[in-house]
Amino acid sequence: MATAEKQKSDVILQYLRPRKKFPSVWCAGCGNGVVMSALIRAIDRLGLSRDEVAMVSGIGCTSRMPVYMDFNSLHTAHGRALAFATGVKFARPNMKVIVVTGDGDALAIGGNHFIHACRRNIDITAILINNNIYGMTGGQGSPTTPPNAFSTTTPYGNAEKPFDPCSLAKAAGATYVARATVFHAPQLEKMIMEAIDHHGFSLVEAVSNCHTYFGRLNRQGDAVAMLKSFKDNAVMLAKAKTMTEEELKGKIVVGTLYNETKTEFCDEYQKLIDAQMGGKK
Amino acid sequence: MANKKRKLMQGNLACVHGAIYAGLRFYAGYPITPSTEVAEGCARELPKIGGKFIQMEDEIASIAAVIGASVSGAKAMTATSGPGYSLMSELIGYAYITETPSVIVNVQRGGPSTGLPTKVSQSDTMQARWGTHGDYTAIAVAPSSVADTFAETVRAFNLAERFRTPVTILMDEVIGHMREMIAMPEPGELPVFDRVKPRVSPDKFVPFELTPNFVSPMPAYGEGYRYNVTGLTHDVMGFSTNRADEIFVKLDKLKNKIENYKNEIAKLRVEMMDDAEIAFVSYGTVARTALQAASIARKAGAKIGAIQLCTIWPFPDEQIVQLCARCRKVIVAELNMGQIVNEVRRVLPRDIQIHALQRYDGEILTPMQLLEKLEEVL
Numbered sequence: 001m002a003t004a005e006k007q008k009s010d011v012i013l014q015y016l017r018p019r020k021k022f023p024s025v026w027c028a029g030c031g032n033g034v035v036m037s038a039l040i041r042a043i044d045r046l047g048l049s050r051d052e053v054a055m056v057s058g059i060g061c062t063s064r065m066p067v068y069m070d071f072n073s074l075h076t077a078h079g080r081a082l083a084f085a086t087g088v089k090f091a092r093p094n095m096k097v098i099v100v101t102g103d104g105d106a107l108a109i110g111g112n113h114f115i116h117a118c119r120r121n122i123d124i125t126a127i128l129i130n131n132n133i134y135g136m137t138g139g140q141g142s143p144t145t146p147p148n149a150f151s152t153t154t155p156y157g158n159a160e161k162p163f164d165p166c167s168l169a170k171a172a173g174a175t176y177v178a179r180a181t182v183f184h185a186p187q188l189e190k191m192i193m194e195a196i197d198h199h200g201f202s203l204v205e206a207v208s209n210c211h212t213y214f215g216r217l218n219r220q221g222d223a224v225a226m227l228k229s230f231k232d233n234a235v236m237l238a239k240a241k242t243m244t245e246e247e248l249k250g251k252i253v254v255g256t257l258y259n260e261t262k263t264e265f266c267d268e269y270q271k272l273i274d275a276q277m278g279g280k281k
Numbered sequence: 282m283a284n285k286k287r288k289l290m291q292g293n294l295a296c297v298h299g300a301i302y303a304g305l306r307f308y309a310g311y312p313i314t315p316s317t318e319v320a321e322g323c324a325r326e327l328p329k330i331g332g333k334f335i336q337m338e339d340e341i342a343s344i345a346a347v348i349g350a351s352v353s354g355a356k357a358m359t360a361t362s363g364p365g366y367s368l369m370s371e372l373i374g375y376a377y378i379t380e381t382p383s384v385i386v387n388v389q390r391g392g393p394s395t396g397l398p399t400k401v402s403q404s405d406t407m408q409a410r411w412g413t414h415g416d417y418t419a420i421a422v423a424p425s426s427v428a429d430t431f432a433e434t435v436r437a438f439n440l441a442e443r444f445r446t447p448v449t450i451l452m453d454e455v456i457g458h459m460r461e462m463i464a465m466p467e468p469g470e471l472p473v474f475d476r477v478k479p480r481v482s483p484d485k486f487v488p489f490e491l492t493p494n495f496v497s498p499m500p501a502y503g504e505g506y507r508y509n510v511t512g513l514t515h516d517v518m519g520f521s522t523n524r525a526d527e528i529f530v531k532l533d534k535l536k537n538k539i540e541n542y543k544n545e546i547a548k549l550r551v552e553m554m555d556d557a558e559i560a561f562v563s564y565g566t567v568a569r570t571a572l573q574a575a576s577i578a579r580k581a582g583a584k585i586g587a588i589q590l591c592t593i594w595p596f597p598d599e600q601i602v603q604l605c606a607r608c609r610k611v612i613v614a615e616l617n618m619g620q621i622v623n624e625v626r627r628v629l630p631r632d633i634q635i636h637a638l639q640r641y642d643g644e645i646l647t648p649m650q651l652l653e654k655l656e657e658v659l
Contacts, residue, residue, distance in 0.1 A: 017509075019518060051505050056349070067509055067520065072502040074352060075511040076345065077375055083342035087349025087357070090333050091307050092503055095353070113345075116338040269333065276328040 008041065015040045015050075017070045025064050025136075029223030031182035031208030035129055036065050038185055038206075039098070042192035054097045056085040058110060061135040061210075062102035079109030082117040085124050093266040096196060099126045104134045107143040107163050118172035121200045122265040127192065128165050128203060131210035139213030150217040169203040170258045176202035177258040181230035182209060184254055191256065200264050207252055285464040292456045293360075295427045295463055296386055297322035299434030300358050302466065303473055305384075306332040307355040309346035311339055311365060314398040315454040316388035319360035340365035344372040344385065351381045352510055354501025356438060360386035363405055364395060366412070373447050374413030375512045377535060380489070380497065382441040382476055384434075386450045388457040391643050400643030401454040403565055404617035409449040410594045416532055418539040420546060421449040421594040425568040427461035432471065433591065439474040440546060444538055445496050451593060453616070455566040455645060479506065488519040491530065495538035539595060547597035550589035553579055554604055557586030559655070562601070562625055563614045564590040567646050571614055574651035583655065590621070598628045605629055610658055614638040614646055634658070 026032050043053065055066035059078035066073035072095075076084045081099045089097040106114050106128050117124060133151055134140040141151040141158055144165065148157040166177045176198040178191040188206055195202035209215060209226035220226050230252065237255025240248060290298070296319050300308075308323035310316075324334045333350070337343040340361050347357040361369065366387045376383045389405045391397030405412075409421040420440050424433040434450060441448040479486050479498040488508035490497045500506040513521035514528050522528060539546070552572055554560060561571035568589035575587040588604055590597065605611055611633055613622035622637040629635060638654045640646050 019520075050507060051503055054353075054502050067511065070507055072507050073509045073511075074349065074502075075509065075513070076348075077372055077512055080341060080345045080372065083337065083345035084349040086335070086337070086342070087307070087309060087346030087351075088353045088502060089349075090335055090346070091350035091353040091355040091357070092501075095503055112338050113342055116342070269328075269335075273328045273331055273333075277331060 011044050012037050012040050015044070015069055017068060024068060026061060027212045029209070029211060030061070031131065031206070032062055032065060032129060034182040034185050035127065035188065035206045035208065036068070038189040039127065039192055040069065041189050042196060046193055046196060048096055052095050054085070054088050054095050055100065056081045056088060056097060057100045058105040059136070060102040060105045062100055062129040063105055065100045079105055080113060081105065082110060082113040082124065082126065086117060086120070086122055089122055089124055090266060090269070093123070093270070097124045098196065099124055101126060101128050103128065103130045103132060103144040103165070104142040107165060107168070111143070115168065115172040118169050118174040118201050118203070120265040121173055121175055121262055123199055123201070125192070125195045125198070125202045125204070127206060129206045129208045130165060131208045131214060133210050133214040135210045135213055139217060151213070152217070165205050166203065166257050173201070174203050174258070175200035175260050175262050176256070178203070178256040179205040179207065179252070180254050181207040181234055181252055183227045183230040184234065187254060194256065198259070200262060285467065287462055287464050289460055290427055290463050291318060291458060291460050292427045292430045292452065293318035293388065293458065294322045295430040296360070296434050296450065296452065297326055298465070299431035300384065300438065301326060301330065301332070302431070302471065303435040303438035304356040304475065305358050305438070307347065307350035307357040308332070308334045308359065309337050309343045309350070309357070310359045310361065311337055311343050313340075313362045313365045315390055315457050316360045316362045316386060318457070319386055319388070340368040341372060344369040344376070344383070347383050348372065348376050348379070348381050351383050352502055354504070356382070356442070358384040358386065360388065362388050362390045362398070363392045366405060366408065370412040374415060374417070376447040377413065377417040378512055378514065379510050380445040380499070380535070381447070382445055383447045384437050384441050384450065385447060386452060389451060389453040391641070397643045399454065401566060401616060401645055402641065402643065403451070403453055403567070403615050404620070404641065406451060406593060406615070406617065406620040409451055416536070418536045419449070419594045420444065420446060420539060421451050422548070422591060423451040423564040423593050424456055424591070425565055425589060426456070427459065428463045430456060431463060431466065435471050435473065436548070439472065442474045442476045443496070444542070445476065445499055446539065451565065453565050483507065487517050489515065489517045489531070489534070491517065491534065495534045495541070543595040543597070544599065546592055546595060547600050548591040549597060549600050549604070550591060551604060552587045554586035554588065556584055556607070558584040558608055559610045559612070560605055560608050561585070561587045561612050561614060561651065562590070562621070563587070564593060564621065567614050567616060570646050570648050570651060574648040574655070577648060578652060578655055585655065593621070596624045596628070601625060601628050605633060608633055610634045610636065612636045612638055612651070612654055612658060614651060614654070616640055616646065
């Protein structure tokens, strides 16, 4: 192994829980590992203390991620991660609260919590790993399953339309929104760093491969083939701006899509406390 | 006592002040009749003491935020009524299995479904015991007056903190909305219990360690312990397990930490029972009616007493058996189609006649109705 790569993997090992029973629940080649290592490198580069990081998740393949990492981890119920995270952050505003979620978890059962966390602009970073399918329960359709795509609950093709998580987050009030794929690991790392550093609600969508279900049912090949398709179909934001809607069909726009500073919920509430307490301690 | 601050206060507001007295610093909730004044009171009062109030997007989010705040070290509460309590049920189970102290107020109204939003009921009594799926042991308390609401709310927090468990306060529409004079307890007058924190260093910390009393010390997030909290059945380290020998240990822990102390958790208010041959058994709003009916019947010469259950769950089996040992007849009065009466039937010997007086039309039971029932069974 080249030295630079070894150093990178050493960094990752430092953040994995020594007593957690490995191997992970993830299939070989799953994009979750790429996102987890990007997340760890981002946290390491930001120099955050592990004690001040709370890693919150719901239910699903993606949601197992916090359990493997040596932070304050809260593995909650399906769809509710952002609501739990809101409690953690509001009770302890000094903590960095990171939610790791999937497309089913965040956008179906957790859709209401997702839009309201965005609306409050509470300082939480959500990393949404979007593999267009329910992996843990065995390949059912999700709110991001593309039209006509196959899953075990859309055996004749999907009759529904998907959500675009990034557009949804922006419309709902999130103040940092970015997208990358698991092929674009360095970009993903940089976006996660920016998102954690951003003061307000931030979303990083990581387009990922579930070759076990989505890939197999839709004849997209193995993990390598799917990663290659992410590479081929990705369009950087600057270029995407010059393209028509027709040209962008089937493409994945990669980049920081939205980044603005607005007042943050915990700050605003603290002002209200300070006013009510009137200098009293 | 003469200097005590006396106030005219609504039951729901007494719950707010009791909670703050007990150390409440975080409230998350969603408006629902007849509990909304609890949320409004917390929104007004908490910022004044540096506490936090948040109106969440629904009841599921409310209990989630409460649990999130509690693992972060805050004493946290939510309040709701039947429909919201149903929505919270799954995550109340999360609080059971993760052993997270949390207080859930259910100001009961008639059901099922939207039911009777403005009418009194006690029909969530069994739901407070069995509401979430799976095996667990529940704690629920039921106040019967405004002053009682203050005291029972403090007790609910103490039980939640001591046993690391969710505790339900079973109020009802009448208790929530009635206004009475209350002598506000002074600081220090009522005991306040804070959760036990670990004394070992983080590297020696076993998050769900089996201790002699089955309650594990609980650090807050950010205090250096970095442990895992999960709703999956877990081992002592907090990691999910499928091993039979670890599963039963965890489930027994949830049960034993409460069942082994049920006599300390039990609280009953007993009136005129020394020589009683007949007993009224009731709780919440109905306990007031029962006491009045018993007093009237006593004056007319009946050997009758009244037992009020302040602790509903765990059900105070032994106490009921002892108190009713000399009774020939017991009348269980409640505002539902029969919930606690079956518990009384379960624990009392068969030679005691047990009668049920039930009302579930959204109205209270009157003393006259209890007296009529008494006459009927005599």
